[in-house]
Structures are given as C-alpha cells and as structure tokens.
Amino acid sequence: MIDASGKNAVDPKVIKEKEVAFAQFIQDRGLKTTKQRNTIISVFFAMRGHISVEELLVEVKRANPKIGYATVYRTLHLLVESELVQERRFGDGLARYEGHSGVEHHNHMICLECGNISEFSNPSLVKFQGQLAEENNFKIYRHRLELYGACKDEKACQLRKKKKAAHAHGGG
Ligand SMILES: [Zn+2]
Ligand SMILES: [Zn+2]
Structure with missing residues (x-):
C-alpha cells in the first residue's frame, strides 16, 4: 500500500x-x-x-x-x-x-464511513485485466478501479470520522 x-x-x-x-x-x-x-x-x-x-x-x-x-x-x-x-x-x-501518482499507477479504496481514501496497486490485477481484455477482444487504453466500503479497523475509522467533523467548516 x-x-x-x-x-x-x-x-x-x-x-x-x-x-x-x-x-x-x-x-x-x-x-x-x-x-x-x-x-x-x-x-x-x-x-x-x-x-x-x-x-x-x-x-x-x-x-x-x-x-x-x-x-x-x-x-x-x-x-x-x-x-x-x-x-x-x-x-x-x-x-x-x-x-x-504519475510514476506508479494505483487504484483507490474509499471508506464510506470516514471518507478515508487509500491506494493500492497489484501486478496480478494488471495481468488479470490484460487476460480479460484478450478474452473479449478488447484493447485497454486506461482503467480505473475504485472500491467502496468501510475501513476494517473500525476504531481508526471512527477516529478519522471525529477528526473530519472537527475539520468540517462551512465552505461556500
Ligand atoms: Zn490516488
Ligand atoms: Zn473508514
């Protein structure tokens, strides 16, 4: 990560x-x-x-x-x-x-509870995409993978949520 x-x-x-x-x-x-x-x-x-x-x-x-x-x-x-x-x-x-992000391609996991965005990259994922494209006779120009869910570590998630609330201010 x-x-x-x-x-x-x-x-x-x-x-x-x-x-x-x-x-x-x-x-x-x-x-x-x-x-x-x-x-x-x-x-x-x-x-x-x-x-x-x-x-x-x-x-x-x-x-x-x-x-x-x-x-x-x-x-x-x-x-x-x-x-x-x-x-x-x-x-x-x-x-x-x-x-x-220009150097290394990465994907994102977005926590819908606290809004945390973490990044991941995985070579077997890239390989799998290539395989899928080949099977479907498709040429990939670019790709984007976003996973939506919740941080597994609930405590950390709650903590961030609090911090976020404290930071929140009325933006126009
Ligand atoms: Zn990113
Ligand atoms: Zn979270």
Whole structure:
C-alpha cells in the first residue's frame, strides 16, 4: 500500500521537478508567471493524497492570506491541463486532485464511513485485466478501479470520522 496519509513529506527534489515542468507548460501556453500561482503550486506539490480545493485553500492561505478561492481553483485547472495533476471524483462527487501518482499507477479504496481514501496497486490485477481484455477482444487504453466500503479497523475509522467533523467548516 502506498502511503496516502499526508504525513510523509514530499522530496523537495520532486517538488522542484514539478515546478519546473509547470513553468514550462505556462511558457508554452504563452501565459505569464505569477507569484500567487507559484505559491499555490509549491504548496500543492508539497502535499500528498487526494486534495480538494478547500483543503488546498487552507494551506495556501497559511503561505499567503491574500490568495482567494478563485485563484486556487483556476490554478488547479491549469495543473490538470498540464497533466501534472489528476482530477478524481469518488463517491461524494467532490473533485479531488493528486499530483504524485504519475510514476506508479494505483487504484483507490474509499471508506464510506470516514471518507478515508487509500491506494493500492497489484501486478496480478494488471495481468488479470490484460487476460480479460484478450478474452473479449478488447484493447485497454486506461482503467480505473475504485472500491467502496468501510475501513476494517473500525476504531481508526471512527477516529478519522471525529477528526473530519472537527475539520468540517462551512465552505461556500
Ligand atoms: Zn490516488
Ligand atoms: Zn473508514
């Protein structure tokens, strides 16, 4: 299982690489570099996991309280267009963004009790998909597997639920 808890710090070298790649994208697009956008990008790439606009906004405001929702939202969409970031929507329909999944393909398990999203990858799964495709004379371009259920460790699940409730705030 890949760690998606958000506790492990991202390698600064990786952050730098993403920043450089995005700067190139901005230049190719003929857009201007802005300080606010650079701040948002640095903050985002230092985060792990599956991040909503609101979650990113909280962190961004710590770096620069003047940056607003709209700028964060627009920057995330640019990041998606640059293909450095993937947008995902799980059961609750909320858009979440992840920037550290490009290297290794992974699937998701979503806990409907506490909202925890964990990641998994499995080589025999990939093999099985290939086998299925062959049997059905089908060529796979991409795939997505999302499992919905509940964390087995109920205690941990309850704890997260509490934490989530404490974090919940009225987002517009
Ligand atoms: Zn993921
Ligand atoms: Zn759970």
